[in-house]
Amino acid sequence: MILSMNEVVKRYRALIALDHLTVNLQKGEALGLLGPNGAGKTTAIRVLTGLTGADAGEIRLFGKELRGKSNSIAIRQRIGLVPQDLALYETLSARDNLEYFGKLYGVYGAELKKRVDEALEILGLSDVAKKSPKKFSGGMKRRLNIGCAVIHKPELLILDEPTVGIDPQSRNHILDFVSEINKQGTTVLYTSHYMEEVERVCSRVCIMDAGRVIADGSVDDIAKSAIFEETIILEVKEPAPSLPENIKKIQGVVRCDTLNRTVTITSTAGSGNLSRIIEVASPYVILGVTAKRATLEDAFLALTGKSLRDGGEAS
Ligand SMILES: Nc1ncnc2c1ncn2[C@@H]1O[C@H](COP(=O)(O)OP(=O)(O)OP(=O)(O)O)[C@@H](O)[C@H]1O
Ligand SMILES: [Mg+2]
Structure with missing residues (x-):
């Protein structure tokens, strides 16, 4: 088991962002966390990566219990996180961004150079390696951000809505990249509003609404069970x-x-x-x-009475 969140509660004052959330992730799996705006997807990621503490419940990563922020640093080295909001240095070139994140995670020298070259190549950014991401399109920035998250070869890659607001070409590139890295053995946690993405990339899906999991299973099983x-x-x-x-x-x-x-x-x-x-x-x-x-969209509607795209960006 790579990840288990058991009955996790997270409150922001009166608001319960995670309401006894239980999610498990096995080694090698690609799990889609699907839910509308405000469902608690980003909060779940922040809590499980130790960026913010939970109020109750148990979180285990790689078999170890995550206790507040105290032991999260060693655990975080084994995780690659592509946050919902881009995290890049606009004063550095694309290559320097990748190198910076590599060094942050303890990758140096010839190995670092090799991995940076590979990442630029795979993500289709070799031609713009020397340019600042300031001049990049949204899709290019997102691809660079993904490169920064995988430069240390994490065992678990977490992507928080990585295709929002980008061009279809970059979107395809990202989806193929995630499928490929999962095939090569990286465990993936992928959050999205879009069922077609989850259906394409993930073997399993958890549907979240109002801080809890309301359905968990294979894409087909969930579509069938609810419809x-x-x-x-x-x-x-x-x-x-x-x-x-x-x-x-x-x-x-x-x-x-x-x-x-x-x-x-x-x-x-x-x-x-x-x-x-x-x-x-x-x-x-x-x-x-x-x-x-029957699609996941139908399933979501049947389970919650809401459209997944409520308040979201239509694709
Ligand atoms: N720092 C915070 N302070 C107060 N409330 C917060 C904070 N972060 C999130 N929330 C609230 O917690 C709930 C869950 O938010 P979260 O960002 O986890 O949802 P999400 O599923 O990621 O949504 P989206 O699809 O819009 O990214 C929302 O009601 C949100 O307003
Ligand atoms: Mg979010």
């Missing part, structure tokens, strides 16, 4: 009235409505009846098929 229905839309040339009647007889189908050429079929989640539906419709000319899988 009762899936929709399949068929576009059929001249459907006869018997078509919806026959479709309704298929196992799992709850509803079937026809409007002109469009046949909308609602099924129980996970019923796996798409091929049977197509078979029944095969006497007709099928112009199109759309299947809407």
Whole structure:
């Protein structure tokens, strides 16, 4: 177990930011912490990295109990943190920023140079290595920030909404980088508002709301457990009235409505009846098929009654 937070409470005066939060992370996993604005994602990260103390509960990192700030320094060396707010030195070049963070974590000399070159290359910043991040786009700054967080080869990489407000190209770059570093063995904790990112990068997801975990499991399991229905839309040339009647007889189908050429079929989640539906419709000319899988977004809505993007930046 790389990380365990057990019944952690964090208060800011009357506000309970973490309300008995329990989250576990196994070695090699990529866990997505998903939640709307104010859910407590950043607070959870601040508490587990020892940046701020918890009011109650137990936090263990790499098998050791984190006690306030006292033993967090040694533990922090094994963690790479990409904070929500950028932390870069604008008076230093991109290369100097990477070197600075490397030295901060005890990497020196030829090894440091090698790692800095690698980071610049992987993050697509070699051409601008000598430039100050002051002139960088948001996406470039974010990539440099990620480089600074991994220069000491941490065992656990924590990223707090690393793709907010950046261009799609940088976003793809970052998502690929995180997937790759996880494949190579780094454990990842990734917070986001965007389920498509979590679905792409993470094997497991914890959905947070109001300081607590309201669902924890694989992306598929959570999508299935919270959602009762899936929709399949068929576009059929001249459907006869018997078509919806026959479709309704298929196992799992709850509803079937026809409007002109469009046949909308609602099924129980996970019923796996798409091929049977197509078979029944095969006497007709099928112009199109759309299947809407239950997504984490649906799951979140069903669990909390809120949209994940409440107050957030739409992608
Ligand atoms: N230093 C602080 N002082 C007082 N309240 C705080 C402080 N930091 C966070 N909070 C409050 O704690 C709650 C959780 O905030 P937090 O920043 O952890 O949420 P988040 O999930 O990271 O949200 P976002 O998606 O907007 O980054 C919010 O209600 C926030 O206003
Ligand atoms: Mg936050």
